[in-house]
Amino acid sequence: MDEFKIIEAELMKITNFPTVGNRIRLSKLLNSNGNPARLKCVHFGVKRMGSVYSETKATRLNLYPILEKALNSYINTHYPDLEYNQILVNKNNWFDIHKDKNNKVDNALLFCVGDFEGGRIVLHNEDKAKIVAIDLKYNPILFANKTTYHSVEPWTGNRYSVITYLI
Numbered sequence: 001m002d003e004f005k006i007i008e009a010e011l012m013k014i015t016n017f018p019t020v021g022n023r024i025r026l027s028k029l030l031n032s033n034g035n036p037a038r039l040k041c042v043h044f045g046v047k048r049m050g051s052v053y054s055e056t057k058a059t060r061l062n063l064y065p066i067l068e069k070a071l072n073s074y075i076n077t078h079y080p081d082l083e084y085n086q087i088l089v090n091k092n093n094w095f096d097i098h099k100d101k102n103n104k105v106d107n108a109l110l111f112c113v114g115d116f117e118g119g120r121i122v123l124h125n126e127d128k129a130k131i132v133a134i135d136l137k138y139n140p141i142l143f144a145n146k147t148t149y150h151s152v153e154p155w156t157g158n159r160y161s162v163i164t165y166l167i
Contacts, residue, residue: 084164088164090160094152099149119159121134
């Protein structure tokens, strides 16, 4: 729990959470009120443009060193065999039912921190029917994000979700 509190405290220090304009065309991206929004997120690790890999801006410029170190330390300590090269931190981003098709592996770590209520992840079957809803607040899960449909229930407050990818 202490590790989550460190991560949460570092996230709450970011007063102007970065927005990503080039992903605004994601038609299923909404904020927690159901309105179209710009994606508020921080990427750590690498990014890929076509076949070219480079460090993300946050990693390259060392923008959030304590946060990045805390995230990597938590993941490497508790999930040493997890394959990932990118950590995505979302702030108050809501997605409709989808699969993370660009992940190279079908295994991602996902958890949430913040001062929010609600916002459970919902796992769906291939017919997009709800299977289960899981509370992620300080409760990490590994799940098949590439092949499992998933969405997020509404919430109130500030919700930060952390997910790993291998791109």
